[in-house]
Amino acid sequence: MRELARPVVSTLGSPIQLPDETRNYELKGSHYNMLPSFLGLANEDPLNFIRTFYHTLEHFPLRGLTEDQLRMRCFPHTLKERASTWWMSLPPASMSTWQEVYDKFMGRYYLHSKTTSLRKQISTFEQLDEEPFHEAWERFKQLLINCPHHFFAQELLNQFFYDGLTLTCQYMVDGAVGGTIGNKTAAETYELYEMLGDNSQQKNVRNSRRGSVHQSNAARNYEGWSLEQANMLYSESSWKNNNDQHD
Numbered sequence: 001m002r003e004l005a006r007p008v009v010s011t012l013g014s015p016i017q018l019p020d021e022t023r024n025y026e027l028k029g030s031h032y033n034m035l036p037s038f039l040g041l042a043n044e045d046p047l048n049f050i051r052t053f054y055h056t057l058e059h060f061p062l063r064g065l066t067e068d069q070l071r072m073r074c075f076p077h078t079l080k081e082r083a084s085t086w087w088m089s090l091p092p093a094s095m096s097t098w099q100e101v102y103d104k105f106m107g108r109y110y111l112h113s114k115t116t117s118l119r120k121q122i123s124t125f126e127q128l129d130e131e132p133f134h135e136a137w138e139r140f141k142q143l144l145i146n147c148p149h150h151f152f153a154q155e156l157l158n159q160f161f162y163d164g165l166t167l168t169c170q171y172m173v174d175g176a177v178g179g180t181i182g183n184k185t186a187a188e189t190y191e192l193y194e195m196l197g198d199n200s201q202q203k204n205v206r207n208s209r210r211g212s213v214h215q216s217n218a219a220r221n222y223e224g225w226s227l228e229q230a231n232m233l234y235s236e237s238s239w240k241n242n243n244d245q246h247d
Contacts, residue, residue, distance in 0.1 A: 013092035040083030
């Protein structure tokens, strides 16, 4: 009877079916310490975890393995707590390729509702009040990073971003194009946004260093304007202030 009361731990195989050369790859203590961990918590980002996992394995020697074989060898050691429990519940030898492992993991932890929400945020993007051009552009690009499977063409993404800009920034883009973005290719429009974003960020840094409240507010309202236009604006404002003082 005592034997019936004792739990028996069966030797279940790994959900990944590894070839011998992959199973024999030696993982040292330093390798285990470098691997990121995924616990299966609701606030974790599975996509960012996979990116970190890929980046970490770039520092591991292949020793005759392919990149995918190395990923399959190391992946189970990254799963902890709830994620480990889920992993151990999968059927033994049910996956033999990294794509199968990736699809199983993302299907479990990257919810369909998240994809739907991010796609909506991309297609209805709006620049915030007083948000500089470069911050809006970086925020839009981060949405694309968080949802690489958005399936929107680049032309449509360019239009989404333009439509979400404030009127001031739309005028600035039109002025830089010399018309409308419809006259540019998708690649040219993307490069234009990149250039305007760089200019916006540089001007934002310069205005912060000046510490001038007036110039900082003006630059924020006219992000992306050329230096000549900005100087003209400030000159006109200074002339008006001087005349008001004399009056």
